[in-house]
Amino acid sequence: MTFEEARARFPVLERFAYLNAGSFGPLARPTLEAMEARARADQEHGRAGRAWFEDVVALRSRIRERLARLIEAPAERIALTSSTTDGCNIVVSGLDLGPDDEVVTTDSEHPGLLLPLHVSGARVRVAEVAARPTARALDAILSCVTPRTRLLALSHVLWTTGQIMPVHELKRESGLPVLVDGAQSVGAIPATVGELDYYTVSCQKWLCGPDPLGALYVRDPEQLRIALPSYFAQKSIELDGAFVPVEGAARFDSGWRAPPALAGLEAALDDLPGWRFERAAEITDRCRSALAAEHELIGEPGQGTLVSFVPPGEPADTAGRLYDAGVIVRELPGTGWLRASCGWWTSEWDIERLVTGLGR
Numbered sequence: 045m046t047f048e049e050a051r052a053r054f055p056v057l058e059r060f061a062y063l064n065a066g067s068f069g070p071l072a073r074p075t076l077e078a079m080e081a082r083a084r085a086d087q088e089h090g091r092a093g094r095a096w097f098e099d100v101v102a103l104r105s106r107i108r109e110r111l112a113r114l115i116e117a118p119a120e121r122i123a124l125t126s127s128t129t130d131g132c133n134i135v136v137s138g139l140d141l142g143p144d145d146e147v148v149t150t151d152s153e154h155p156g157l158l159l160p161l162h163v164s165g166a167r168v169r170v171a172e173v174a175a176r177p178t179a180r181a182l183d184a185i186l187s188c189v190t191p192r193t194r195l196l197a198l199s200h201v202l203w204t205t206g207q208i209m210p211v212h213e214l215k216r217e218s219g220l221p222v223l224v225d226g227a228q229s230v231g232a233i234p235a236t237v238g239e240l241d242y243y244t245v246s247c248q249k250w251l252c253g254p255d256p257l258g259a260l261y262v263r264d265p266e267q268l269r270i271a272l273p274s275y276f277a278q279k280s281i282e283l284d285g286a287f288v289p290v291e292g293a294a295r296f297d298s299g300w301r302a303p304p305a306l307a308g309l310e311a312a313l314d315d316l317p318g319w320r321f322e323r324a325a326e327i328t329d330r331c332r333s334a335l336a337a338e339h340e341l342i343g344e345p346g347q348g349t350l351v352s353f354v355p356p357g358e359p360a361d362t363a364g365r366l367y368d369a370g371v372i373v374r375e376l377p378g379t380g381w382l383r384a385s386c387g388w389w390t391s392e393w394d395i396e397r398l399v400t401g402l403g404r
């Protein structure tokens with residue numbers, strides 16, 4: 045599949061310079077068609093019957109396998125969730141943290157991770173990484189570790205600055221359990237689980253899947269308490285609710301996911317071109333260079349696929365003006381920055397439209 049063929053699959057790109065995959069990726073025609081076909085078939089057949097249910101379970105298994113392959117994990121260690129936030133809640137609540145425990149995170153985390161950490165009751169230590177060179181992140185994070193640290197919890201790619209955090213090095217150096225928020229990494233940069241303990245996936249962003257769909261990698265499912273069980277947690281259940289968990293990480297599946305959305309995701313995962321990471325890195329660089337002439341850039345080159353910058357006017361107004369000019373970027377609350385998300389489908393023309401729109 046060439047770049048032009050890949051790009052032509054996304055209807056939204058016909059109208060917009062859509063630079064918003066850090067929130068929601070574009071949906072391709074085959075994804076939309078698979079969703080429609082599944083919704084129609086479900087209604088014509090009726091959402092009932094053993095064959096239908098088994099078909100949905102088989103679809104769930106195929107998605108589990110596909111997502112596992114993407115992050116180089118065994119399928120038995122993948123739970124299907126609704127989101128990264130869902131995955132963070134599953135892990136943090138299962139660890140039974142309390143006031144005597146500490147968790148180390150960074151100063152640039154999304155509420156999807158931060159809120160579960162806060163309500164865990166553990167003391168949250170925040171390492172300052174966002175305003176420093178990325179090469180100093182490892183030391184900054186490790187310096188917050190104490191004998192009470194039970195978990196390191198951070199993003200692989202920071203949603204504000206696009207910096208790539210040294211998650212594998214942190215695991216190696218600390219030996220502590222590590223929970224990685226993969227919302228801005230999976231599908232955007234090569235991301236593998238390696239020795240990490242927990243890794244979340246958001247399917248609606250860089251994987252160009254429908255929402256709400258996500259996944260959670262759990263290295264040792266037996267060691268994490270099932271704190272938020274769904275129907276899928278059990279293979280047998282007693283009258284009082286006591287249950288025998290299913291094998292593997294499927295015990296953490298966070299509930300029923302709409303079959304049309306799953307069908308759409310399967311189609312989206314079929315369509316990922318082999319050259320995606322290279323192309324995304326290249327166009328991100330291009331975007332940085334094009335903006336740098338007139339605008340202050342946040343972060344460093346050679347990181348993730350998010351480009352944050354200081355806009356000429358008030359960020360929300362500028363984002364609104366850009367939208368009217370057919371350019372979609374996101375305002376980052378509380379920072380004064382706008383963020384352009386550059387995907388493998390992003391063209392030079394999209395970048396030109398962004399630069400021109402900002403100059404108006």
Ligand SMILES: Cc1ncc(COP(=O)(O)O)c(C=O)c1O
Binds near residue numbers: 126129130154202227
């Ligand atoms: C780093 C990061 N974590 C978590 C989230 C939330 O993702 P989800 O909607 O899949 O919970 C986002 C979404 O923008 C994000 O950027």
